[in-house]
Structure formats: C-alpha cells, structure tokens
Amino acid sequence: MAEPMSATPSTGRHRAWFTTAEVCEWLGISRETLRQLRLRGVLQPGKHFRRWGCTQGKGPLQWHLENVEATITGWSRRHLRQ
Template identity: 35%
Template sequence: MPESPWVPQRQAADYLGMSERTLMRYRQAGVLQPGEHYRRKFMNSRSALLYNLPATDAAITAQFARDHRTLEQAVG
C-alpha cells in the first residue's frame, strides 16, 4: 500500500479489483462519502478524484458483509 492513503482513482480501482465506473456507482449510491472516502485533487469540480484507500476498502467490504443473525438457516 502507498505511503499516503490518498491515491488516484485508477490506482484505487486497480487495488480494489474493480473499474473506475464501479467506484463512480458507489459514490452515486452513497456508499462512498466525500471527504471521508474520496476528494478532489484540487479545489475544482473538474479536478481528478483521489480515494482514501483504507477507508474506501473498508466501506466496500462493509457493504457486502453479512450479519449472521439475518442469514437463513438451512433446513435439512
């Protein structure tokens, strides 16, 4: 993992094993929050996005985590 937690979008997508478009979908769905998971490189709406890699990875992992209390038990 790089020294700074903030990495460019392409590098974040490669590390997380997904496309840049998928990261965009997570942003649009509210899974990734501005300031916490991603930010602009410069104070410009057209500036490149940087992702906080540990926070982004944790948010996406939590999105797919299952609570053992909500899983159906197999009936056999």
C-alpha cells in the same frame, strides 16, 4: 497483486490518498463500480474521496484507500449475500 506505493520517496511518509486507477487496481473493481458507489452515497466526500487541483470542483478524484476498502467490504457483506 503488488501493494500500491504507500510511501513518498522523499519523505518516507505514508500516502493515504490514491488515484482512481490505483484504487481500482488494488481493489480489483472497475471505475464504473467505484463511480456507482459514489453516486449512490455509499462512498462519501471527505471520508472516501476528495477532488484535487485548481479546477473549481471538477478536478480528478483522489480516494482514501483504507476507508474505501473498509466500506466496500462491509457494504458487500450486507448487500451481496448469496
């Protein structure tokens, strides 16, 4: 799988926040899994996700890819042991 675009073309600065589709593709998880982790409090606002746009708190979510990946990896190791 290719790495998600992490640099903006005009500035060369690296992106930290990605769309739901990008995060799901990169991590190989479904939108529903991401949603459930958010609803269960595993992923927390400000650290793992934020809303964007002028939609009074109902806009689409952006995800901090590094924080989400680190948290899901740690959570999986603790909760999905075989």
